[in-house]
Each structure stands twice: as structure tokens, then as C-alpha cells.
Amino acid sequence: MKRLGTLALLAGLAAGTAGAQDLSAYRTLASSLEAAAGHSATSAEQTLADLDRAEAAYGTLAPTLQNKQLLGGLRTSLDGARAALARTPAEVQAQVLLARGLMRKALYDQTMGQLAGAPSPAQPPANSGSGSGSSAQVRLLAQEFGLTGAPASALLSDARAGHLERVAWRLQRAATRKVSAALAATRPERSPQAYVNLARATGWFTVVQDAGARNLKVEQFSTALGQLTAGDLPALTTSLRTLRQGTATLAGALATPPAVRATARPSEPAPTTSSTPPSTQPAVPATNTGPAAATPASTTPATTAPASPAAAASTPVPSEQGRVDAVYAALGRALTATGHGDPETGRAELGRAAGLLGRLPAPISTAAGYDTFRQHLAAAQERRGLRPGDVQALLAEFGGVEASVTGQGHSTVDALSAGVARTFSGSLRAVVFLLLALLGLVPLYLLNLAFGGRNPYWRAITAALALLLLPVFLEGVFGFLGWVGDLSGVAFLRAAPSLTLWQGVYGLPLRALFTALAIGLASYGFWGLCVQFGLLGRQRAASPAAQPSLDWDEELS
Secondary structure, rough: HHHHHHHHHHHHHHOOOOEEEEEEEEHHHHHHHHHHHHHOOOOHHHHHHHHHHHHHHHHHOOOHHHHHHHHHHHHHHHHHHHHHHHHHHHHHHHHHHHHHHHHHHHHHHHHHHHOOOOOOOOOOOOOOHHHHHHHHHHHHHHOOOOOHHHHHHEEEEEEEHHHHHHHHHHHHHHHHHHHHHHHHOOOOOHHHHHHHHHHHHHHHHHHHHOOOOOOOOOHHHHHHHHHHOOOOOHHHHHHHHHHHHHHHHHHHHOOOOOOOOOOOOOOOOOOOOOOOOOOOOOOOOOOOOOOOOOOOOOOOOOOOOOOHHHHHHHHHOOHHHHHHHHHHHHHHHHHHHHHHHOHHHHHHHHHHHHHHHEEEEEHHHHOOOHHHHHHHHHHHHOOOOOOOOHHHHHHHHHHHHHHHOOOOOOOOHHHHHHHHHOOOOHHHHHHHHHHHHHHHHHHHHHHHHHOOOOOOOHHHHHHHHHHHHHHHHHHHHHHHHHHHHHOOOHHHHHHHHHHOOOOOHHHHHHHHHHHHHHHHHHHHHHHHHHHOOOOOOOOOOOOOOOOOOOOOHHHHH
């Protein structure tokens, strides 16, 4: 485990250079490492065979990797994965995750450098093979960063058009979301799952470290890994909080896409911040690694000064309302994720909303309730068993903050909803509804015990009561399973709350249907009892006053 800190620091010294990689060897190395991580918990022999295939692929890929520091870090990661076979599967997986992060960093750097040195889209390249190689690397980058469908098409379009700042922004934003999701899943505990999640966050941050994360460094991830390994949980808790806040700030900085600037490159590479002549590939200074230093627009406009007055005029500054809308958009995505049974993504989006919140102008940031809302938002990012109602309360609370700017008062209902979301949520909600679900079986059992199941009217009344209690049963069982899944990181259990009738609007007609059936069955049951007692329907003939042998329960049966 101690070697992970050294491996993570290697990415901080990386510098991107242009050039094409052997993509076939890259894919083989990636698939072999993924297979090794998958087999690490079941078969050491299969894991060793996977690592042998990875070694062969590395030998083919290494000559095409131009950054020797990244190459050395990748070599160390492969050696570490092989050595970890004698220890725990979690260490093998962590070494693989760090190796994959270095691979993505190398592919990202060389692709951006190659795109920066490509001819203008208006001028055909002298060698058409270079253009096709760049397109293949961009497609592989999209696959590596999890971009599919429309986002992947937009990435390829920006690359073909020479919009390097847009290409970098799309990839950096995707990587930042991966970091946020991994940190959200990391618990401050000394466990294999926490170790793997933190290593995953470290691997992804090696790619995005040069995207303007001024308050976030690779060394902080290395420190957190060391604290987890040593079992220093108080320090680890503080480090995780700092890492999440820094990632949220970075996500906020990447929320707004950079402006598309006119391409003015006839045949030379794009201008760089270094003094490298145009006839050579742009070099990156050691103090600022990656392609962000190779292209003037590869970082966001919020952290990079324009190169000229014309460029400054073409860079739009998000309006106040646009920044507020961005917070609403992040909260809306968190609501969608929690509604689909994905609280991990929901917490990542809440972290993104927290980063955007820090960029709001004075009329909002000084409004009544703003500081309280930030505290509630930070608390929700740490909550396990996050539900749509919790995010809805945050949306309503932020709406109240926005309304207070214009002098409108806060809604009492929204304040009560926010208070309930803070107190009656997470573990408390899961345990309370589980107890209610178990206690709901008691009256059903007693009813059946008292009157048996021979009388159809009592059976109808029992079924009506069961239908009325059914939403509580579902919430208690599946809500508790969802909380346990979110706590343990089991994906299929995290989605269990989707089966409750209170998770979304789809449960409303079902609750109405069950209530209507319960009313019908209860009415039928009590009507039959009233008929048996002679309270409705035909009147019974007068019977002798004294019939001591007739028992009341025989009449009901």
C-alpha cells in the first residue's frame, strides 16, 4: 500500500507530448489489467496470466509512449500489481486503477499534443494518416472517459473542428465527475472497499490535475492513502472532506464550457505558453503538466487569463442568472439520480452544486439563509440512503434563498420540509420504517388468530388492512435494503428504494389503486357482517328469548 503514494506522485511530474500511440497495444493492456482486477479475488493463477498478457502489451506500447516519466510510473504500477498478488486482492485492484490512470493521462497528453500540432481544419493536412490517427485516439479517449452517444459525438466534432479548448473541457469534466463519484463512495474507514475507491479517485485525478485545481494536488490524495493504510481515521476524515470540497470547486470551475475561438493556424502548431519554435511540437513546462499548458484554451476561462483583448472580448462571462441556473441544474441531476436508485451519483452532483454555489455573486451569497443552505448541502453530501425527497427539500430551500433576494419571505412548508430532510432521513428513516413494516404484521396476525380464515367477510377485511399497510411494508423492506446497499457499496441493493411506492410519481396511481381495493374489500366484509347480525338486508324472525346453547362465534362462522 505504501507504494501507492509514490505512484500517485509520479503523475504530478508528467508532461504531455505529441505523438501517436499503438492503440491496439493500449486496448490489450487495458483489457488485461481490467481482467486481472476482476480475477484478483477468485483466482491468483488467472490474475497472474492476465498480468503476463499486460506485460506483453506494455512491451509493445512502451516505444510509442513519449513521456518517460509516465512510462516509468506505469512500469512501477505493473510491478506493484504483480507483487500485490502475495498480499490482498484490494492491493492488486488499487495498483491496476493507478496504472489505468497513468495510461489515460498518457493518451490524453499525446492526443492533445497531436491535435495542437495538426493543420487547421480549413487546410487539408499534408499527411492524411495523421488526421485519421488523431480521430482514432479521440474515439478511444471518449471510450476511456465513459463518453457515449451525443457527448462522444460532440467530442469528435470539436476535435475535427480544432476546438482544443472544448475537447479538453469535455474530457476534464468527465474525469472530474469520476473523481467526485469515487470520493463520494469512499468511507472514512480502514476497509478494502475504501482503499479501492480512494485509489480510483487518485487514478482519475492524475488526468484532471491540470484543469485548474489550484486547491487540490496529487500529494493530498497520496496523504489520504497513507492515512487509510495507517488507520488514522480522524485525519482521513478531514482529508476526505478537503478532497471533496476541492473536487466540488473544480467541478464548478468546469461547469461552464469555454468559448469557441476562431482558429488561426495555417500550418503551424497552436501557440503555446512556452518559447518553443513553431516548427517543433509544443513542450510543457515542468511546473504545469499536461496539455493544459500546451494550448492556451485548455483550461477554463475562469482560471486562465485571455491572451489578447480580442480573446477577452470573445470569452463570455456567465451572467448571475446563468450561475443560479447552473446550481438548479446540478440539483436537478442529483434528483434524477436519486430517483433512479443511484445515490452515489446524486451525492457527486450535490458536490458539483456546492462548487457552483461558491461562485454565486453577492446578491445571492449575502442573502438570508445562504450560509444555512450551504451547511445543509454539505451535510447531504455525507448522507447515506439519500432519497429524492432530501434533494427536493434542498431545491425548495435554494428557491427560498433566491426569493429572499427580492424581499419575499421564506415558505413555512419549505422550512418544515428542510427540517424533516435533515432529521428524519438516512439511517433513521430506514430503521423506523423497517420497524413499522414488522409491527404492521401484528394486527394481521391477531385478526386471523381471533376470527380464523373460514368466514369470507373477515378474510376480506384482513385483505383490506393488508392493502392499506402494503406501502409501509414496501418502504420498510426496500428502503432499509437501499440504505444498507448505499452503506456497503452494493449497487443492486442501492437501487432497492425504486421498488417502493414513495420513491417517485409512478407510485401515486398504485397507492390509489390499492386504497380503492382496500375500501371495496373492507366495505364488502363489513356489509356481510352486518347482514349476518341482521343490521342490513332481511330481518330475522323473532327467536325465543332464552337460547343459552347458541354461541356468538358460531353465528359468525
